[in-house]
Amino acid sequence: MEKEKGTILLFPFMAQGHIIPFFALAFKLEKKGYNIIFVNTPLNIKTLKSSLPQKSCITFLEIPFNSSEHGLPPNTENTDSLPYKLSLDFITISSSLEPSFRNLVSTLIEKPLCIISDMFFGWSADIAHEFGIFHVIFSGASGFGLACYYSMWLNLPHKKTRNFVFTMPDFQEAGNLDFSQLNPSLLAADSNDPYTNFNWKNLPNWINSDGILFNTVEDLDKLGLTYFRRKLGLPVWAIGPIPWPASNKQRAGKETGEEREKCIKFLDDKEEKSVLYISFGSQNTISASHMMELAKALDNASEVNFIWVVRTPLGFDINMEFRAEEWLPEGFVQRVFEDQNRGLIVPKWAPQVEILAHKSVGAFLTHCGWNSVLESLGNGVPLLGWPIAAEQFYNTKFLEQDVGVCVEVARGNNSGVKHEDILEKIELVMGENEKGKEIRRKACEVKEMISDAIIDDEHFKGSSIKAMDEFLNAALSMNKISNCVNGEHNDKPGRQYTEAVK
16 A cells, blocks of 8 residues: 555545445555545444454544434435435435534544535535545446436426426436336426435535546546536546456445355356346335236246346335335246256345356346446346346446447336336347347447556556546645645635636
8 A cells, every 4th residue: 555645535425325436536546645524423333343353443433323313213324224205304304414514524633635525415515625635536337327317396387388208308318218217306306305405415416526437437427527517617537437346345344254255156057148137226125016027037047047136016014024025926936946956035135246256147137327337248148137226227328229238128106017018128238139149249348448547557547546546636736735835725626626727
């Protein structure tokens, strides 16, 4: 490890899909020689500490949060234990952390070189600038997906048309969107809705930041990244994908032991590219009826092996034990696992990074959250998209229509899904047909694109490595400027950098 160059403070939103890329970024910055402070609520920090490698010197700082004071269940500090509606409530009340965060920054012995905060914490830019600190937002979402999310919430174009198909007024190049690609929160958006009001306040605050970091690749995601450069007039750095350290098999405290051994043993016994991996992420699930249809499709896909990570269906307590006898066809588990040895049902969690890197995996049926997409495409594994919430619908559209590495299976939990259609699409992506071959070829092309972006040796630096260097140089430059102003706080230090690079 290089000599320490300064302190960087990271502050993600309290959800696994946000914490995981932030934690991976923390490891990467620590390896580059920076002192890292990782801020979060007490229970999340307790979990994170359990997955910290022995050699890491990351410092954790707790920010107080009492969920009961906000009408949430006691000891709720992460969305992975909440249903969808309460997750939205959790997001809206996260702004209550602002006074505590200001106090935390004010008591730091050493002024950080930079504060990297979550996309939901737009208010944190003003706090950083109060103390003369360079500030960036870090998004684990794709540029395209987040651009659609940003534009949809600020413009609500679906509220201004009677058509089922529409475009976004400031992101026309994204193409048409359909009402079926809108999640429930957008459909319900109005001035009386707390989540709508949260977005209307939070999203415009991004312009107060000094730049945006994306866990994505420039050449893959240029359309969405260009939107933010144009819309906000800020530097946008594509620094992804940020890999989880190979030496650390735990991701943000998730257990690996027995589940990992079971999954890897299953994969080791299968032929190359013969296994379909199925997971809807740490937060999402599908309805009981859709779960039944998916199981029927797998039952009939006799040539396809699979690993399916299951969570309780929509409408049930997310923390309940999974009841296969109730939510899957009669005898399904015994038939596909014990009798045929071609299917593995894994409750709640599986070692996804290792599974997707295994040679036996031929496709990934996913909600198209961006962390999962990068882990899949980084291994050349094509996608079957079943978006559930947030920007996942836009990711699926982008990956299918623009990149050509995905086939959409269904949309959300409201659409009528039949097992015959699911089976047809599984066989399309994994079968020996021209369409399947083309999708797999493009997935391998994207794998190479991703590999090139993160090359870092004496002969060549990939686009993501260059972007990381540019971001860090901007923070270092503004820190020097700020320190030269006779110790006075420099309002929005990064603005001087923004003007300088134009």
